[in-house]
Amino acid sequence: MNEGPPACPIPRWTLLKQELRNVGPAEFDELLTKAPAGTVLDVRAPAEFEAFHLDGAVNMNYLGPDFLEQMEALDPDTEYLVYCRSGRRSVRACTLMRNAGIKKLVHLDGGINAYDAE
Numbered sequence: 001m002n003e004g005p006p007a008c009p010i011p012r013w014t015l016l017k018q019e020l021r022n023v024g025p026a027e028f029d030e031l032l033t034k035a036p037a038g039t040v041l042d043v044r045a046p047a048e049f050e051a052f053h054l055d056g057a058v059n060m061n062y063l064g065p066d067f068l069e070q071m072e073a074l075d076p077d078t079e080y081l082v083y084c085r086s087g088r089r090s091v092r093a094c095t096l097m098r099n100a101g102i103k104k105l106v107h108l109d110g111g112i113n114a115y116d117a118e
Contacts, residue, residue, distance in 0.1 A: 019098070023106055028108045031081055035056065040056050041081065042057040071096060079104035086113050087114075
């Protein structure tokens with residue numbers, strides 16, 4: 001009886017996250033104070049962004065129809081700080097960005113939910 005391939009014990013987004021520069025809220029806040037305009041990216045939906053976002057953040061909806069076009073317009077030599085609510089969408093967004101040639105990415109580990117945890 002063939003039951004198919006065994007299930008992967010580690011979720012794919014967790015594997016992708018291991019390849020990123022992940023920082024907690026304290027370090028992210030420190031980097032925010034020095035971040036040039038347009039380099040802090042909130043990849044949540046517009047309604048989430050409107051309800052709350054970090055100062056200076058630009059909304060770039062990972063699930064939006066124009067995310068790839070927005071991503072392609074980014075400068076590949078610039079460092080970007082990326083976050084979402086829990087960290088899953090931002091891991092995926094960072095992975096796409098990295099694959100598109102944007103190498104200087106800082107990921108908020110745990111998303112903005114991590115602020116509540118601290």
